[in-house]
Amino acid sequence: MGRPNVGKSTLFNRLIGGRDAIVDARPGVTRDRHFGAAEWNGQRFWLVDTGGMVPGAHDQLNRAIRTQVEAAVATSDVVLFLVDVEAGVHPADLEIAQYLRTARRPVILVANKADQLPKDTRHLAFYELGLGDPFPVSAAVGKSSGDLLDRVVEVLSTPDLRPGSVTDPGRQPGVAGGAEPGVDGGDIHVAIVGRPNVGKSSLVNRLLGEERLVVADEPGTTRDAIDTPLDYEGRTLVFIDTAGLRKRSKVEDDIEFYSTLRTARAMERADVCVLVVDALEGMHVQDLKIANDAWERGAAIIVAVNKWDLIEEKETNTAVRGERELKDRAPFLEFIPFLYLSAKTGQRVPKLLALIVEVATERDKRVPTAEVNRVLERLVDRQQPPQPVGESVRLLYASQIGTAPPRFAIVSNRPEAIPESYTRYLANGFREAWRFTGSPLNLKFRRKREAARR
Incomplete structure (x- = not known):
């Protein structure tokens, strides 16, 4: 957490190893709490990215964001408080630091944008916040992110974690x-x-x-x-x-x-x-x-x-x-x-x-092959596939080839001759038999030789 545009989402994405939160140069891009699963040194935990706190702002959106941030802090085992070494100590940083002292949660003061490590010493100015040693990192390039995770795991490994926190989502x-x-x-x-x-x-x-x-x-x-x-x-x-x-x-x-x-x-x-x-x-x-x-x-x-x-x-x-x-x-x-x-x-x-x-x-339902073929036989008896000029169209057998969503393969001597209207008829017949409520249903027609190769 921290004021807007100090790199919270960039660090969040760096630590969970992906681009889950939108990152942009404009402040206020992150508005909700984002949950991301992480594992480091055998310790599994959730990371929570929050919107930027703007102390003193009273508009509806900033009040809502502050409520979100306070809820995240209250359910956390450790708070990563981000500050921007390029901007230096900001008045909002001082106000947020005061709030965190009243929240009584373990705090790691993360001095972000320290791109010139180890020569960069600008993070030392943040001792003024009274939250212990500033931890310099560069979220954008990943410098010291592993060391930061070491520190997080060290804090999480202490025995007196607050129940209902983000260490164990359960x-x-x-x-x-x-x-x-x-x-x-x-x-x-x-x-x-x-x-x-x-x-x-x-x-x-x-x-x-x-x-x-x-x-x-x-x-x-x-x-x-x-x-x-x-x-x-x-x-x-x-x-x-x-x-x-x-x-x-x-x-x-x-x-x-x-x-x-x-x-x-x-x-x-x-x-x-x-x-x-x-x-x-x-x-x-x-x-x-x-x-x-x-x-x-x-x-x-x-x-x-x-x-x-x-x-x-x-x-x-x-x-x-x-x-x-x-x-x-x-x-x-x-x-x-x-x-x-x-x-x-x-x-x-x-x-x-x-x-x-x-x-x-x-969507995950699976139907035994024997039952699939019984239903197919009944549907074909009820209505034969259209018969174009030349060799007659026959449906030989069928089986379910996948779930999520359900997928069926129907073997035919002339799959290319089966019209869309008959495909819909068979799909509706399968739904009559097995419902598949709310789920797509895919039918594929294969030539007998193709099915044998598979």
Whole structure:
């Protein structure tokens, strides 16, 4: 933690070995707490990157960021307080140092941007803060980052760690118990996607039971994709709250463009995408595009219609009628569950967790080969494939060749002659038999000789 633009996200990315937080020369780019798993000298722990504290600032966003920072400090075993040796001791550094003394957490004073080590001695000025020896590093080039991790592990190895801290994510209230950082082990990765300001952060905060992500009226207050684990009935759900997806034509600067790319990457590694839609605005073309992108990437999808509490004069069939209209516009939505909820009031939010586990399980479902062939035979008996002129088309046998999402190979003597309409017929028949609720389903046709080679 520290004031804006002292290199917190750069150090965070350096220590976890990747580019998880957006790094930019402008202050205030990091707004939420970012969680990253790390391991050093056999010690596993979570690192938390926070937004920049601006003492004395009273606008809504800076108040929200300060609340986030204070929550991170309160649940930490050790605080890395970053200062900028190029800028020298700043009045904000003095105020933050005073706050940290009252927080009563172990503090390592990290003097960043000391690029000329070991000759650089500018870090010595920070003894003025009264927080012990300044630890000079250069996050940008990695100088002394290993030594800093040695120091972190040394502090973490002391016996009187505060319960519920970030050393063991399993001890955090509402956070995955016993989950090994960086290892899937049955984890369900959930991307929260949607246009800006539809309530994605509010929904995640409601699910987690705390203000983990900055929520403000300003659209786009979440710029990074942030991984946050949650334990639910023995499964670890890892939520990725994404920056609101925007149309590419509206992506104007580097940060917004990079946020959009980050969201796309989050969708790629998600098992389940929860598309959050504003009930007052309805589903836009951009919402359908986001859902289709997630579907094409192989993720299971749930449509969460948020702000349902604000819809007045609802009738019994209001939701059903709206769904039917949407599914007529985008046929793939026929297989996707809709949940009408309110992140603000909590209405139906607990059902979302159960639905996430359900669609993830459907996406991982595997069907025995004998059963696949029984269903295929029944479907072919019901409706033969179209027979073009020449050799007749025969479907010989089928098997499931993969999961997440389910993938089936059907062997035919003439796979090139099978039209898209018949492929849809078979896919719908497979769904009748095994559901695969919320999950894409892929069918591949192979010639008999190709199947034999495989």
